[in-house]
Amino acid sequence: MSTQTVTTEGPRSKRALILRAAIESFGDDGFEHTKWASVADKVGIGQTALYHYFESKVHCLLTIMSSELERSATAFAAAVEGQATPTDELRAAVKAALDVGPREVLQARILQSHMDLLASPRQSEREEAERQHARELVRQVEHNWLDLVERGIASGDFAARDAFQTSHMMLAMILSVWRWYREGGALSNEDVREFTTEALLRLVRA
Amino acid sequence: MSTQTVTTEGPRSKRALILRAAIESFGDDGFEHTKWASVADKVGIGQTALYHYFESKVHCLLTIMSSELERSATAFAAAVEGQATPTDELRAAVKAALDVGPREVLQARILQSHMDLLASPRQSEREEAERQHARELVRQVEHNWLDLVERGIASGDFAARDAFQTSHMMLAMILSVWRWYREGGALSNEDVREFTTEALLRLVRA
DNA sequence: CCTTGAACTGAATCAGGTTTGGCTGTGGTA
DNA sequence: TACCACAGCCAAACCTGATTCAGTTCAAGG
Incomplete structure (x- = not known):
């Protein structure tokens, strides 16, 4: 279990991709207006996978x-x-x-x-x-x-x-x-x- | 029915009170952080009464x-x-x-x-x-x-x-x-x- | 009285973020 | 080779808080 967010980046990590996608979405559409799930879509992962990287x-x-x-x-x-x-x-x-x-x-x-x-x-x-x-x-x-x-x-x-x-x-x-x-x-x-x-x-x- | 918000203020209207309470809450605690229901509490009405005044x-x-x-x-x-x-x-x-x-x-x-x-x-x-x-x-x-x-x-x-x-x-x-x-x-x-x-x-x- | 509409309500509903529980695949190691 | 740990991932259930539904109350005007 645990949503222990990663501190040391693994090679398969999508953390950077998520950040990049989030910056685009939050920046263009606004934070409250962008659905967290849509960021997952953008990266190409399920919504819950986000919780592996961010709490x-x-x-x-x-x-x-x-x-x-x-x-x-x-x-x-x-x-x-x-x-x-x-x-x-x-x-x-x-x-x-x-x-x-x-x-x-x-x-x-x-x-x-x-x-x-x-x-x-x-x-x-x-x-x-x-x-x-x-x-x-x-x-x-x-x-x-x-x-x-x-x-x-x-x-x-x-x-x-x-x-x-x-x-x-x-x-x-x-x-x-x-x-x-x-x-x-x-x-x-x-x-x-x-x-x-x-x-x-x-x-x-x- | 309808959530037709009032344009002309009736004598019993709580619109001004709601606005006052909302300004305090939104200002002190932030908009996203304040629960809409708590504004209703502050005014002393049920949460759904808010929708009589605001959409x-x-x-x-x-x-x-x-x-x-x-x-x-x-x-x-x-x-x-x-x-x-x-x-x-x-x-x-x-x-x-x-x-x-x-x-x-x-x-x-x-x-x-x-x-x-x-x-x-x-x-x-x-x-x-x-x-x-x-x-x-x-x-x-x-x-x-x-x-x-x-x-x-x-x-x-x-x-x-x-x-x-x-x-x-x-x-x-x-x-x-x-x-x-x-x-x-x-x-x-x-x-x-x-x-x-x-x-x-x-x-x-x- | 009776009607009308502003003012209001408790009980659903809905949307979206979050939690749970478990599956998969890879890299290290015995 | 077999196995283990753990990063990475997911589907389904869950929770919170905003919103809608289906009415009820009450004051004013006829």
Whole structure:
């Protein structure tokens, strides 16, 4: 028995396929609107087989959210690494945040739409663990930006203003892009990055 | 028979009470997490009585969203009315958007969390009608801000930059407040309004 | 009184996520 | 070679919570 979800991926594992299918479905049709069974269909397995890999539909969602958070946290660190000034760091961080493929866009949208899920505790042990993990990563991402702002203020590159509000606002400005941005729309990814970077700099510059 | 929802409020109608209870529950615990029946309990009626007023749980949610959109659209119009310059208009609009009571904060949060619901069509007629209505109001609100930006650019008060991206970003900056703001927290409503207004002005000013 | 319709209800029904119990095939090992 | 453990899978039963059914109550108007 047991719905002991796998931690070490076996060679025949369909975990990655399920995640991929779930991201597409959740991203395109919305989480509550997609039937868990339809994800199974997409992968080509029975509905109950899903429970071999995830404890529940929500657990799968939390996993997707964590993975997106993980990506954006590490991308930030990598981008900022070795930049000369806070201004350059900011440019690099924005590029890292916005220069992503279509799957990451979907993940970002999914993450944003269900951020509130991280607020209240989960019944199940594994779900709760995943939630805690995601919360930690959120803190990490927020901390990354807060730190950047504070470095900028300390160095005099950025104006001395409430760093907390500033960093939250920056994050909101960046993430808001996914609300309206569509691949192949009037504005290219490059355009958006350029605009967003300048907007952020206008916001913080001394 | 029929679940013909009431359009003209009768004197014994509990519609307003239901909405009030639903806003509290959806706002505090989240829409998917609150049981429709518990809303009925809160009001003191049987679960099925809810269907006399709303076609479904989602229909109630859509109604709440519309009402919040309506409020913010008209508040914007009223605030901007009669201001001398686009800069003054912006100040007034931000004040109108952020100077709201606790119930409106909840409604704003509910609205944001379920914006994606407006994307895909609904099965039921009345739900779909309410969705269309809400979409129209969203367009209206976005249009309000876009217009403001364009007026500002035309008058030379604001710098000439992509008005579409600018207005979306402004909206995001304002709405992001509800993600972290809590009544009685370290920052007063006044503080936040002040900070946000200045941030927006820095963003658009020529 | 009698009728009408808003307001309401308890008892089904239904949909979808989840649990149960068991089957299959592969890789390691005695 | 025989066997074992366990990842991977499934059909059918189950449970929860939203929704529908088939009425009942009650206040106002004629």
